[in-house]
Amino acid sequence: MLWPDRFLEQAKASLRQCLLDLRRQFENKGCRNLLVVTRSAVALNRNLWLSDLSELEEAVAQGKGTRTAQILESVANLPMLQAASLNQAFDNWLSLKRHEVDARLRKSIARLVSELRTTGEPESSARLIAASQARYPVAIGPAEIGLAVLPFDQIDQVGGDFFLAEGVTDELVSRLGKVEGIALAGRTSVLTVAARGQTLSEMAASLRVTHLIEGEVRRTPDAIVVRIALIEGVTGSEIWAERIEGSIDDFFESRKIIGNNVIAAICRVLGLPLSPAPLRRMTTNREAYGLYLQGRSLFRRSITDGAAAKSVDLLEEALALDPEFAECWTALADAHVHNAVYTPCLDRVERSQTAAQCAKRAVALDPGQGHALAIQGIHEWTRKNPAGALDLAFEAYAREPRNADVALRLGSFLLYIGRTDAALPFIEAGVEQDPAYGRNHAMLATAHFNLGEMDRALAAGQRMVDLGMPGMWLATIQAAVGEHEKATETYYASRMLMNTVILPPAGTEPMSDAVRDAYWAIASKGCCSGDDSARAAYCGMLDGLHQTMPDPCDPSIAFPAIWMGHAELVMNIYRECIHPANMFGLMSLWADVEPIRQTRRHAGFMDFAEHVGLVEAWNRHGWPDLMPKDPRGA
Structure with missing residues (x-):
């Protein structure tokens, strides 16, 4: 050779x-x-x-999860013996050796992850899973296939309440999401992309998947017929299809049909082994199941106040029929959090507490409900216990590493405490699974911004705007790189989303167009123009709003206060109340640029951090990237 x-x-x-x-x-x-x-x-x-490979193998052999993750993160996707190329025969031999070493490492890393979970080290386990996914996507399964389950069409010739199409997609998503080797697209992104009227191949590209599942449910007076098809994403061609016919009673048991036949056939076509799926503790009550599907679908599709309240009512009706329905408890918890964030209300902390109680009930019934643990973590933030919130988020990720919502919750919690470098892999994993959800790109933009990666931050921020999110985060990044005029325009343009994506603060009346435009003009100049007098004027306005608004801690006050580095107001707001709607702003505290850094550099910042529980979280989960150790010398 x-x-x-x-x-x-x-x-x-x-x-x-x-x-x-x-x-x-x-x-x-x-x-x-x-x-x-x-x-x-x-x-x-x-x-x-010594080499990075020998150090990695030693760390794995010694059971050091955090050290193993650190080494994996440092080598990223670098090949072993990179750039060593002599001739084809030697290259083939070297490739074989690389595969042999990779296979050995994958097996030992998977074993270490299992050991860490068994010994009660969820943080090390979660970090190691994220690091190994970046280096070895097969660390928790074979080479992954990107798959999206599109909403099924429903053709009903009978009438009345009928939600079988939602039920079939629900069961497909639940079961396929647990098959090793499949990376399932997030439901929010799927709903967003499906509404655009794209071709199948265009939808696959938008969702970053290799395959799609689409179909329809047809009900006649005589029977129900379900057609399910597997589509190759690149070509949009159907590569497998199944037609199932039966009565409503047959299809209420569709979980068995899908599990025993459809999932097995899809895995066979994709070349994946069908691993035994964990038992899904669903309801046996048909009416409760229908109410659950309606309620969950409603809060995922709409942020209007009427729809939000209706979704809670439907889920509560389902639980009245079957109080042992674990997934419905998780859905109800999620709905309460969703409503606390996106609907104007003055009881956000109370809704968060209700969500946590529902989530606890879900976990008590089914310990596999990792998402419910992450929802409990949200309420811990309102209790000024971010350390406990992260404990729950890490455990949630250890239980459901393939759930995009869980990964993003963990990533956001790490962002809030300033651990941006540690947060980024979880956020990127969530964005990869749920790429058409603007909120996710807001987190990604902020993470890159905090790390000083401005080009990536701008790209993620623009993607966020393209997906319909307000542009204030993008404008803040544009201002930081000196594009003040462009940033002011971007910020001001967000006013057009008032009363749709941006709802009026609780207890306030909708603004007239003239008042709206005047307010946003002051806000955009204060946050983005770089003019000290404009900044001072808007800071003064926010001080007044903090004194007079029904919710003095509303995001409309908290977020711009952070972006303008209005340290006293920022610390006053979060001392008074952290709730599900304003905690999202905490991720923006950690950019090392003016004027944002003024809050972190304020003389009272460490006392504030102690009061809201950040210091305890840092002592337990690591100090922020910008503060590698306690500045007080403790």
Whole structure:
């Protein structure tokens, strides 16, 4: 392989001479006995040298989860013996050896993850899973296939309440999401993309998946027919289809049909082994199941106040029929949080508490409800217990590492405490699964912004705006790179989302167009123009709003206060109340730019951090990237 153009004896002689020269070179450098040569092997003495690979294998062997994750993060996707290329035969041999080492590492890392979870180390386990997913996507399964389950069409010739199409997609999503080797697109992104009227191949590209599942449910007076098809994303071509016919009673048991037949067939077509799925503790009550599907679908599709309240009512009706319905408790908890964030209300903390109680009930019924643990973590923030929130988020991720909502909740919690570098892998994983949800790109933009990666921050911020999110985060980044005029325009343009995406603060009346435009003009100049007098004027206005608004801690006050570095107001707001709607702003505290850094550099910041529980979280989960150790010298 090394001398392919020579006869065998000549090549052997060349090898001997090369090894002799190498030995001399090592000895001249004081590295005696570094080269080990026997009749059957040539190697370096592993007792005398270190490499990232040897350190990685040692960390895994010693059961050091955090150290293993650190090494995996540092090597990222670098190949072993990178740039070593001599000829085709040697390259093929080297590729084989790389695969052998990778296979060995994947197996040992998976074993270490299992050990860490067993011994009660969810943080180390979650970090190691995220790091190994970046380096070895197969660390928790075979090479992954990106898959999206599109909403099924429903053709009903009977009338009345009928939600079987939602039920079929629900069961497909639940079961396929647990198949090793499948990365399932998030439901929010799927709903967003499905509403655009794109072709199948365009939808696959938008969702970053290799395959789609689409179909329809048709009900006639005589029977129900379900068609399910697997689509190749690149071509939009159907590569497998199934037609199932039966009565309503048959299809209430569709979970068994889908689990035993459809999922097995899809895995077979995709070349994946069908691993036994964990038992899904669903209801046996048909009416409760229908109410659950309606309620969950409603709060995912709409942020209007009427729809939000209706979704809670439907889910509560379902639980009245079957109080042991664990997934419905999780859905109800999610709905309460969703409503606390997106609907104007003055009881956000109370709604968060109700969500936490529902989530606890879900976990008590089914310990596999990792998402419910993450929802409990949200309420811990309102209790000024971010350390406990992160404990719950790490455990949630250890239980459901494939759930985009869980990954993003963990990533956001790490962002809030300033651990941006640690947060980024979880946020990127969530965005990869749920790429058409603007909120996710707001987190991604902020993470890159905090790390000083301005080009990536601008790109993620623009993607966020393209997906219909307000542009204030993008404007803040534009201002930080000196594009003040453009930033002011971007911020001001967000006014057009008032009363749709941006709802009036609780207890206030909708603004007239003239008042709205005047307010946003002051806000955009104060946050983005770089003019000190404009900043001072808007800071003064926010001080007044903080004194007079029904919710003095509303995001409309908290967020711009952070972006303008109005330290006293920021600390007053979050001392008074952290709730599900304003905690999102905490991620913006950690950009090392003016004027945002003024809050972090304020003389009272550490006392504030102690009061809201950040110091305890830092002591338990690591200090912020911008504060690697306690500045008080403690």
